Amino acid sequence: MRGIISPKLEPFLLQVNKAIADAQEQGVAFSAELVRTGLNNLSGLLDIKPDIALVCDKALMLENREIPVRIYHPSPTEKLPVLLHFHGGGHMCGSVELYDPISRQLAQHSHCIVICVDYRLAPEHPYPAGIDDCQHLLTHYKEVLNGLNYNDKLYIAGDSAGGAICTTLVMNNQKSNTIKIDKQVLIYPSVDYTMSAASLEENGKGYLLEKSKISWYFEQYFKVDNLNHPLIKKASPLLGNFSSNMPETFVITGGCDPLRDEGLAYIRALKNVNVAVDHHHFADMPHAFMLLQSLVADECEKSYQLIGQFLKS
Structure with missing residues (x-):
C-alpha cells in the first residue's frame, strides 16, 4: 500500500519533485558528484548538534x-x-562530517561511545571495499580507543546503506569466535x-528516494549492468543465512519508504530464528527522514529516544 506522507513534508517534497522533473526534462544524468551534492545539501536541515x-x-x-x-565520548x-x-x-x-549531528545525538541518547567511520565509497571504490573498511573497524575498533574509558559491550547502528552494512557484518560474523555484536540498530535499512x-x-516515486536512483546506486556499487548478476543475491543480507x-x-521503518518491506521482511526473518526484535513504524515518514530533522523534529526525537531505550535496556 502506498504511504500517505506527513503534511509537514509536503512543501519540501513538492520542491524536490519539481527539481527531479526539471532534471529529467533537461536530460541531466545521475553522477556521483550530483548525488553527493544533493545529499550534502540536506545538512542545513540537521540543526540539532548537541555538545x-x-x-x-x-x-x-x-x-x-x-x-x-x-x-564521540559523552562521559x-x-x-x-x-x-x-x-x-x-x-x-x-555520506560522510562523518554530514552525519556529525546524528552521531552526536546517538551518543547523547544512548550514553555510548560512538565511532563513526568514513568508509570508502563507490564508484571509485566498489563493493566490497566499504564493507572491508567496516569489517576492519569491527575487528580493530579498540585500537582507536587507546587511553579512553570503554567496556566490552559492542553495538552497531546504521541507516539505509548503513543498515545494509550492519546486516552484512552480522551475516558475515555469525560464527566468529572473536567478534560479538551485542545489539544492532537499523534505521530504514537496505537489505x-x-x-x-x-x-x-x-x-518508488515522489518520496525523496526514487526507485530509478536506487537501481543506479546499486549498479555503481557492484559495477554491474543489471541487478540479475549472481553477486547481487549473494551480497543481500536478507537472502543470507539467519541464525540465533x-x-x-x-x-525503524517508514510507511512512505520504498525500502519499507525489506525492513519488515528482515524483522520476520530474525523472529523466525528466535532473535529478539523491537520495531517502530512511522506510517507517514519517507526514507531518510532523520536527515530532515528541522522539518520532522518530533519524529526524529522519538527515534533517538527509542534507540537510547533499546541500547540502555
Whole structure:
C-alpha cells in the first residue's frame, strides 16, 4: 500500500519533485558528484548538534592507507559501551562530517561511545571495499580507543546503506569466535539488493528516494549492468543465512519508504530464528527522514529516544 506522507513534508517534497522533473526534462544524468551534492545539501536541515564532552578524529592505520573515524565520548570518566555508526548514502554518498549531528545525538541518547567511520565509497571504490573498511573497524575498533574509558559491550547502528552494512557484518560474523555484536540498530535499512519488495513500486516515486536512483546506486556499487548478476543475491543480507547467533535488533521503518518491506521482511526473518526484535513504524515518514530533522523534529526525537531505550535496556 502506498504511504500517505506527513503534511509537514509536503512543501519540501513538492520542491524536490519539481527539481527531479526539471532534471529529467533537461536530460541531466545521475553522477556521483550530483548525488553527493544533493545529499550534502540536506545538512542545513540537521540543526540539532548537541555538545559531547569528548570529540576527536582518529584513523585506523593500514599498510598503504588509513580509515578515518570520529569518536564521540559523552562521559570520559565512565567506561561506556561502544556503538559503531555506519552512515547511509547509497554506498556512494555520506560522510562523518554530514552525519556529525546524528552521531552526536546517538551518543547523547544512548550514553555510548560512538565511532563513526568514513568508509570508502563507490564508484571509485566498489563493493566490497566499504564493507572491508567496516569489517576492519569491527575487528580493530579498540585500537582507536587507546587511553579512553570503554567496556566490552559492542553495538552497531546504521541507516539505509548503513543498515545494509550492519546486516552484512552480522551475516558475515555469525560464527566468529572473536567478534560479538551485542545489539544492532537499523534505521530504514537496505537489505535486499535484488529490489524485489512491493514497496519499491508503491513508494518508488515522489518520496525523496526514487526507485530509478536506487537501481543506479546499486549498479555503481557492484559495477554491474543489471541487478540479475549472481553477486547481487549473494551480497543481500536478507537472502543470507539467519541464525540465533544474530544480535538483538531494533528496526525503524517508514510507511512512505520504498525500502519499507525489506525492513519488515528482515524483522520476520530474525523472529523466525528466535532473535529478539523491537520495531517502530512511522506510517507517514519517507526514507531518510532523520536527515530532515528541522522539518520532522518530533519524529526524529522519538527515534533517538527509542534507540537510547533499546541500547540502555
